Amino acid sequence: MNIKYLALETRRVIRAPRFLIFTVGFPVVFYLLFSNLYGNQGGAAEQAATRAWIMAGMAAFGALTAAVSTGTRIATERGAGWQRQLRLTPLSGGAYLVTKALVGMLVSVGPLLLVCAVGAATGVRLDAAAWAQLVIGTWLGLLPFAVLGVLIGQLSTPDSVQPIGSATFMLLSIGGGLWFPPELMPTWLNRLAHVLPSFWYGGIGRDAVGHQGVTMQTVLVLGVWTVGLALVAARRYRADTARV
Amino acid sequence: MTTRTQQAGTPGAVASGAAVALAGLRKHYGEVRAVAGIDLVISPGEVVALLGPNGAGKSTTVDMMLGLTRPDAGEVRVFGQQPRDAVTSGTVGAMLQAGALLDDATVAETVGLVAALHRAPMPVGEALDRAGVADLARRRCGRLSGGEKQRVRFAVALVCDPDLLVLDEPTVAMDVAGRRGFWQAMHAYTETGRTVLFATHYLEEAENYADRVVLIRAGRIVADGSVAQVRAAVSGRTVRAVVPGATEPALAGLPGVTNVQLRAGRAVLHCADSDATVRALLAAYPDAHDIEITSAGLEDAFLALTGNPEEHR
Numbered sequence: 001m002n003i004k005y006l007a008l009e010t011r012r013v014i015r016a017p018r019f020l021i022f023t024v025g026f027p028v029v030f031y032l033l034f035s036n037l038y039g040n041q042g043g044a045a046e047q048a049a050t051r052a053w054i055m056a057g058m059a060a061f062g063a064l065t066a067a068v069s070t071g072t073r074i075a076t077e078r079g080a081g082w083q084r085q086l087r088l089t090p091l092s093g094g095a096y097l098v099t100k101a102l103v104g105m106l107v108s109v110g111p112l113l114l115v116c117a118v119g120a121a122t123g124v125r126l127d128a129a130a131w132a133q134l135v136i137g138t139w140l141g142l143l144p145f146a147v148l149g150v151l152i153g154q155l156s157t158p159d160s161v162q163p164i165g166s167a168t169f170m171l172l173s174i175g176g177g178l179w180f181p182p183e184l185m186p187t188w189l190n191r192l193a194h195v196l197p198s199f200w201y202g203g204i205g206r207d208a209v210g211h212q213g214v215t216m217q218t219v220l221v222l223g224v225w226t227v228g229l230a231l232v233a234a235r236r237y238r239a240d241t242a243r244v
Numbered sequence: 245m246t247t248r249t250q251q252a253g254t255p256g257a258v259a260s261g262a263a264v265a266l267a268g269l270r271k272h273y274g275e276v277r278a279v280a281g282i283d284l285v286i287s288p289g290e291v292v293a294l295l296g297p298n299g300a301g302k303s304t305t306v307d308m309m310l311g312l313t314r315p316d317a318g319e320v321r322v323f324g325q326q327p328r329d330a331v332t333s334g335t336v337g338a339m340l341q342a343g344a345l346l347d348d349a350t351v352a353e354t355v356g357l358v359a360a361l362h363r364a365p366m367p368v369g370e371a372l373d374r375a376g377v378a379d380l381a382r383r384r385c386g387r388l389s390g391g392e393k394q395r396v397r398f399a400v401a402l403v404c405d406p407d408l409l410v411l412d413e414p415t416v417a418m419d420v421a422g423r424r425g426f427w428q429a430m431h432a433y434t435e436t437g438r439t440v441l442f443a444t445h446y447l448e449e450a451e452n453y454a455d456r457v458v459l460i461r462a463g464r465i466v467a468d469g470s471v472a473q474v475r476a477a478v479s480g481r482t483v484r485a486v487v488p489g490a491t492e493p494a495l496a497g498l499p500g501v502t503n504v505q506l507r508a509g510r511a512v513l514h515c516a517d518s519d520a521t522v523r524a525l526l527a528a529y530p531d532a533h534d535i536e537i538t539s540a541g542l543e544d545a546f547l548a549l550t551g552n553p554e555e556h557r
Contacts, residue, residue, distance in 0.1 A: 008349065008360075080345070081342055082346055085340065085345075085358075088312075088336075089404070090331070
């Protein structure tokens with residue numbers, strides 16, 4: 001692992017206007033929008049609970065977007081010949097992919113913390129344990145999505161990667177109940193949602209604001225997804241290098 | 245038609261002490277034979293041009309030398325190492341064709357990153373200086389001109405402080421001034437005793453900057469030697485003179501003449517032995533004048549040896 005490489009990659013992502021607008025800006029705007037639309041009903045306690053729920057959803061959405069879209073940059077870099085250039089350095093292909101996933105994890109901290117900060121500034125009150133679960137738990141739960149981004153980057157072309165990446169994080173966040181509560185989903189969708197890693201990932205924040213801990217099942221499902229996706233990515237990587 | 249100044253390794257055996265040793269190298273892409281058996285030994289300190297028309301197999305050969313492509317058969321050694329090991333140890337630096345820069349990273353970041361990945365790089369500032377891009381250090385790569393990009397890629401190739409520098413069509417996007425600047429930078433580097441192999445289809449570059457020219461065509465080496473030797477491989481000189489009263493058959497009968505063109509009293513004689521021709525010409529036509537003797541350029545050699553008519557204008 002090369003720290004300087006990790007640092008440059010992270011810097012490249014976070015200074016891109018697209019990242020700042022869509023990945024960091026949008027979740028904050030949506031939080032403010034939704035919390036003003038729905039967060040003024042009922043008593044003070046109910047209002048605070050609704051706002052907390054929306055904040056958890058949008059923080060998770062922003063972080064998920066950041067994690068997935070970072071890995072998808074791989075497709076663009078391959079198209080530009082940058083991967084070939086890197087193959088003329090001691091950096092191994094495996095280290096390149098692992099770095100991309102780590103960068104995805106690092107840059108997700110931005111939208112995650114920012115949405116939570118705006119939430120705290122607009123009346124969301126949680127105890128320390130709930131904040132910790134919401135921020136740290138959600139962040140750790142991102143791991144399968146960072147790997148998924150890498151896999152999408154490996155599988156797609158520079159032209160197709162944008163729509164594939166966007167469709168992926170939109171479907172995952174809607175199906176994962178980050179935009180509206182899973183209880184409001186039709187039964188079939190709710191059942192389907194349970195298969196998605198994003199349902200369990202979103203559950204970490206939902207449970208935090210609902211004063212519940214992280215279940216073993218959540219850890220297990222996300223762990224299995226991470227390992228499964230990593231295996232597919234590794235397999236794909238070996239196929240790529242064998243073709244040389 | 246192959247002339248060699250260096251004794252190439254016999255296939256299967258890889259010369260020791262060579263900067264580059266290729267033995268029996270072959271690569272097929274489906275039905276296409278990109279490289280059809282190349283043996284080449286380059287000694288440390290040589291500046292070698294790999295010259296050939298597009299599609300001759302230059303880039304495939306370079307890719308195999310760098311471990312980017314695996315040969316179907318044959319062996320590659322770079323300073324005695326396998327290509328990947330040579331890359332990892334920073335023994336070889338390369339400038340690839342096309343792309344290979346990140347539009348959103350600055351010049352200094354890009355070169356700095358490659359330096360950080362290598363084990364014993366030269367200082368980033370030095371690489372930028374040598375490539376003549378120090379004044380562009382803070383510019384994003386996406387905002388560079390074609391020639392500037394090439395020089396940044398040269399800096400990327402240099403920064404690992406390699407013993408062997410491999411350049412694939414290095415000046416392809418450059419204007420005349422850019423090209424001159426690039427080769428000046430290159431020359432400064434080769435004066436430190438480094439080995440350079442560059443692929444090009446510009447004859448002029450091979451003629452001006454290489455100690456040795458390896459002509460490649462349809463995946464094979466068709467000539468290998470100094471510029472003078474490769475030129476001589478197509479042998480001969482051209483004698484031009486105004487010869488009053490001469491006829492083509494008469495001129496063709498002179499010793500050493502291989503081909504005659506006569507237009508308005510002005511003769512162009514292609515000769516295998518121009519000295520003999522001129523002596524006989526003056527004996528037969530004492531008032532022949534404006535005599536000019538030129539040797540065939542590398543361009544003629546190139547056309548003669550790579551001879552695919554539609555490749556040439």
